Amino acid sequence: MTAVTIPGLEHAPTNHARLLAWVQEVAELTCPDEVVWADGSQGEWDRLTQKLVDAGTFKPLKKKQNSFWAASDPSDVARVEERTYICSVREEDAGATNNWMDPSEMKAIMTELYRGCMRGRTMYVIPFCMGPLDAEKPMLGVEITDSEYVVVSMHIMTRMGTKALAVFGDDADFVPALHSLGAPLEPGQQDVQWPCNDTKYISHFPETREIWSFGSGYGGNALLGKKCYSLRIASVMARDEGWLAEHMLILKLTSPENKAYYIAAAFPSACGKTNLAMLEPTIPGWKVETLGDDIAWMRFGEDGRLYAVNPENGFFGVAPGTDYHTNPNAMRTIAKGNSLFTNVALTDDGDVWWEGMGEPPAHLTSWKHQDWTPDSEELSSHPNSRYCTPIEQCDIKAPEWDDPKGVPISAIFFGGRRATTIPLVTESRDWQHGTYMGATLSSETTAAAVGKTGVVRRDPMAMLPFIGYNAGDYFQHWVDLGKRADADKLPKIFYVNWFRRGEDKRFLWPGFGENSRVLKWAIERLEGKAAAVETPIGYVPTADDLDLEGLDASHEDIEAALEFNADEWRAEIPLVEEWFAKIGEKVPTTLRDQLEALKQRLG
Numbered sequence: 001m002t003a004v005t006i007p008g009l010e011h012a013p014t015n016h017a018r019l020l021a022w023v024q025e026v027a028e029l030t031c032p033d034e035v036v037w038a039d040g041s042q043g044e045w046d047r048l049t050q051k052l053v054d055a056g057t058f059k060p061l062k063k064k065q066n067s068f069w070a071a072s073d074p075s076d077v078a079r080v081e082e083r084t085y086i087c088s089v090r091e092e093d094a095g096a097t098n099n100w101m102d103p104s105e106m107k108a109i110m111t112e113l114y115r116g117c118m119r120g121r122t123m124y125v126i127p128f129c130m131g132p133l134d135a136e137k138p139m140l141g142v143e144i145t146d147s148e149y150v151v152v153s154m155h156i157m158t159r160m161g162t163k164a165l166a167v168f169g170d171d172a173d174f175v176p177a178l179h180s181l182g183a184p185l186e187p188g189q190q191d192v193q194w195p196c197n198d199t200k201y202i203s204h205f206p207e208t209r210e211i212w213s214f215g216s217g218y219g220g221n222a223l224l225g226k227k228c229y230s231l232r233i234a235s236v237m238a239r240d241e242g243w244l245a246e247h248m249l250i251l252k253l254t255s256p257e258n259k260a261y262y263i264a265a266a267f268p269s270a271c272g273k274t275n276l277a278m279l280e281p282t283i284p285g286w287k288v289e290t291l292g293d294d295i296a297w298m299r300f301g302e303d304g305r306l307y308a309v310n311p312e313n314g315f316f317g318v319a320p321g322t323d324y325h326t327n328p329n330a331m332r333t334i335a336k337g338n339s340l341f342t343n344v345a346l347t348d349d350g351d352v353w354w355e356g357m358g359e360p361p362a363h364l365t366s367w368k369h370q371d372w373t374p375d376s377e378e379l380s381s382h383p384n385s386r387y388c389t390p391i392e393q394c395d396i397k398a399p400e401w402d403d404p405k406g407v408p409i410s411a412i413f414f415g416g417r418r419a420t421t422i423p424l425v426t427e428s429r430d431w432q433h434g435t436y437m438g439a440t441l442s443s444e445t446t447a448a449a450v451g452k453t454g455v456v457r458r459d460p461m462a463m464l465p466f467i468g469y470n471a472g473d474y475f476q477h478w479v480d481l482g483k484r485a486d487a488d489k490l491p492k493i494f495y496v497n498w499f500r501r502g503e504d505k506r507f508l509w510p511g512f513g514e515n516s517r518v519l520k521w522a523i524e525r526l527e528g529k530a531a532a533v534e535t536p537i538g539y540v541p542t543a544d545d546l547d548l549e550g551l552d553a554s555h556e557d558i559e560a561a562l563e564f565n566a567d568e569w570r571a572e573i574p575l576v577e578e579w580f581a582k583i584g585e586k587v588p589t590t591l592r593d594q595l596e597a598l599k600q601r602l603g
C-alpha cells in the first residue's frame, strides 16, 4: 500500500517508530483532510476554541475570561455504560460486571466504523501523560481524535502536547487511544454543533492496553485519559504490577497542631465526592487542601505505605448542586476562567447558571438552546452537566498536588448514600474487613440518575463501571494487599454515610463542612486518642466521641445518625449474599468469611 499523502503526516514532531506507524495506519483508515499534532500551546487553544465558536459549538463567556459554554446533542450527555466493553481475550476476565466481546470481533466491527469516518475533518494526534511528567515512570498515552472539543478539554485535564511528547523519546510505551465522533463531512456539507453517531462503542483491550472509542463526543466516552485509561486500563496494570488505580478523591487534612494527614475516598455519584475533596471545615484550626476529586493511583513506597498521585490535571465536575454554599472552592476555581462548561444554562449577560445556584435569573438559554424562565417545566441544565477547570487555579490545591512521589495515605474512606442502616461513620476492624466494606458498598439511586429513586445498588469501591477486569479478581487484589508482610502500614479503612434520615425523612446529619468532625474523629482514632464502641459491624463512635462543639443539631439526631441497628443489618445480609452470587465464584473466600463472621456477630 503506498503511503497516502495526507497533509500533516509528513512532518511529525517525533521519531517514535511505533507511534508514527500507528498514526499512519489510522490516517489511512479514517481518511481525514489533514493530520495535526497537538502541541498544547496557547496558540492552539486560541485557534481551536475560535474554530468551535465559528462552528456554533462554543459560546465565549463574557463573565468568565477565556471560558466557553457548550451544549451537546441531547443523545450524547453521559457515559454510555451499555456501550462500554472490556474486550479481554477470555470472557471470564471481563467478569459479570462488564460487557464483553471477543477482541478480534470488536476490532473487526469498529475498523469498519472507522473506515473513512474522519472525511472532511482534521485528525488530531494528542500525546499526553497521566500524572506528573517528571514521574519515575511517566504514564503515557496518545489520543487520536477528530474532535476539537476533545483537544481543548485535554489541554485542561491532562499534561499534553509538546511537553508530553518530549518524554516519549523514540520508544517509550504508551496507551494508544483512538477516538472518532463518527460523523464524516462530505464536501460542502455544513457541520452540526455537536457531531456524534447513534452507533457508539467505548472499547478496551486490556492485554494490549488499547482503547477504541466511536460515536460519542462527551466526557468519559471521549476524553480517553480519564475513565478509560486512568481507571479501566490502569486497574489492569495495577493488578499485574501490584498497585491500585482507584475512583478516589485525595485530600490533605491539617490539624490545629499543624500535623498533616492524607485521605483517599471513594463515593458513588450523588454523594458529593467533589464537595468533600474541597471541604471547608467548620471546626476551628482544621484545614483541608485538595489533590484531586476523582482518581487516585496508589503505589507502595519504600516504607511500605501507599502513596497516592492524582493522574489528572483538571477537575471535570458535576455542575448542578455546586454553589458557594456546597463547594465555594470549586466556584472560586471556575471564577478565574480558563474553563469549559457543557450542558449548563447560559445567562443573558454571558455567564453560566445551573440548578442549585440559588435564585434563577428571569431568563436563561437552556442546555437545549431554548428560552428558559423560572416557571419552565424543564431543567435549565442537564443533571450531568459539567465544568472543566485547571487544578492549578484552585486556591486550596495542596502543594503536593503534582508531586510525582505522591502522598502517604493514612486513611481510606468508602461512602454511600443510604437513608437507613449505615451509621454516620464506622471504622473497620482491619484491612480485610475494610475490603469487605468496600466490596459491599451500597448507595441509593437518586433523581440525577435514570430510573426510580431510593433503590439500593451495590457499587464496590465505587468502581463498578470502571473495573477493567473480573470484579472477583479485583476484590482478590485488594485482599492480597492485606497479606503483605508490612500490612500494618496500610491505610485504616472507614465507611461513612452522610445521608441517613429520621422517621420524618429529615437528614439526621447536617453534612457539608460539618463532615470535618468525622474526619477529625478518624484521625484521632489513628492517633489512639478517640473512643468508639465495638459493634458487630465495626467501631462506631457515640455522639460524645465526636467533637460536636458549635454544631447546630440535636443530640437525638446525632445518636440516631450513629445508631447500629441489628435488625436493619440482618436485613442487609441476603442483599450481600445476592450481590456475591452475582459476582460469581471468584469472590475471595476471605470476603465470604467476613460475611459469615458478620452473620455470627449479628446473631
Ligand SMILES: C=CCn1c(=O)c2[nH]c(Cc3ccc(NC(C)=O)cc3)nc2n(CCCC)c1=O
Pocket: 270, 271, 272, 273, 275, 276, 277, 279, 321, 326, 498, 499, 507, 509, 510, 511, 512, 513, 515
Ligand atoms: C462534603 C459534602 C458532602 N455532602 C453532604 O455531606 C451532604 N449531606 C446532604 C444532605 C443534606 C442536605 C441538606 C441539608 N440542609 C440543612 C439545612 O441541614 C443537610 C443535609 N447532602 C450532601 N451533599 C450534597 C449531595 C449531592 C451531591 C454533599 O455533597
